[in-house]
Amino acid sequence: MTIRYPNGNTYQAPTAKTGPRFPSTYTNYGKRGMTLEEELNESNTYYETNGVAVVHKKPTPIRIVKVDYPKRSAAVIKEAYFSTASTTDYNGVYQGHYLDFDAKETRNKGSFPLKNFHQHQIDHMRACMAQSGICFAIIKFVERQEVFLYRATDLFTFWDEQANGGRKSIPYSEIVAHGIRIPVGLQPPIPYLKAVDQLL
Numbered sequence: 001m002t003i004r005y006p007n008g009n010t011y012q013a014p015t016a017k018t019g020p021r022f023p024s025t026y027t028n029y030g031k032r033g034m035t036l037e038e039e040l041n042e043s044n045t046y047y048e049t050n051g052v053a054v055v056h057k058k059p060t061p062i063r064i065v066k067v068d069y070p071k072r073s074a075a076v077i078k079e080a081y082f083s084t085a086s087t088t089d090y091n092g093v094y095q096g097h098y099l100d101f102d103a104k105e106t107r108n109k110g111s112f113p114l115k116n117f118h119q120h121q122i123d124h125m126r127a128c129m130a131q132s133g134i135c136f137a138i139i140k141f142v143e144r145q146e147v148f149l150y151r152a153t154d155l156f157t158f159w160d161e162q163a164n165g166g167r168k169s170i171p172y173s174e175i176v177a178h179g180i181r182i183p184v185g186l187q188p189p190i191p192y193l194k195a196v197d198q199l200l
Contacts, residue, residue, distance in 0.1 A: 036105045036140040036147070036190070040090065043188035053193060055092030055099060087124040088135075094193060097200065098133040100125060105140035111169035112139055114162055122159050125152045134199055138182070138192055139175060148179035149195035 037057070047053040068076045088102040102125075104116045117137075125135040135152035150170075158170050180195040 036103050036138065037089070039184075039189040040103055040138065040192070043190045043192065044090070044092070046188040047193065053092060053094035053099075055090055055094070057090055058087065088121055094196060095200070098128070098131075099135075099196065100128045100133050101136045101138060103138045103140075105142050107142045108169075109141065109143050109172065111171050112141075112175060113169045114159060115168065117155070117159065122156065126156070129153075134196065136196075136199070138190070139179070141172065145184070147182040147184060147190060147192075148175050149182055149192055149199075150175055150179040151199070154178050 041057060044053075044055045044057075047055060066077075070076060088100050090103065091098070091100045093099070102117070102121060104112070106112050106116065129135050129152060137150045137152070137155055138147065139150050140147045154174075155170075158166065158174075160166075162168055180198055182190055182192050182195050185191050
């Protein structure tokens with residue numbers, strides 16, 4: 001049977017090549033370079049396309065000060081400022097529940113630095129929880145290639161303790177013990193809603 005491309009050309013099967021083959025334990029590292037944000041965006045697209053949830057990354061609020069128009073059809077922003085402090089990274093609806101969460105990654109192996117959060121983000125999550133929203137952080141340990149859902153209430157404990165002389169980070173062992181591990185997948189890359197199910 002002849003197989004042709006849409007342009008009419010005949011498909012030629014690649015010739016067998018000699019040389020080293022992949023071992024049976026070959027692992028595909030194709031998506032290892034993706035950032036946590038990219039993985040979550042792809043996951044949210046998957047969830048929305050399949051009617052599972054509607055979750056989006058919040059746009060960063062900026063105020064444009066100076067714009068150049070080198071061409072009539074193009075504009076180049078030359079100067080802009082953050083107009084207000086951003087809150088958390090993502091929000092949306094899942095099974096009738098409001099979700100609000102932040103995504104953070106660290107190259108530290110032994111702990112997660114609290115400096116990755118800001119007071120206004122903590123205040124925002126507390127306000128959402130006061131309205132029965134579900135709030136959490138998704139934390140990725142890049143070197144370990146491990147991702148966890150960490151409840152906002154546990155995060156608040158460490159955040160408040162640091163103001164009273166407590167440690168400035170959350171130990172990895174604490175996140176393993178009290179967080180929910182999210183196994184990395186393909187479709188979606190970060191199936192975090194399986195972890196959210198444990199919060200409902």
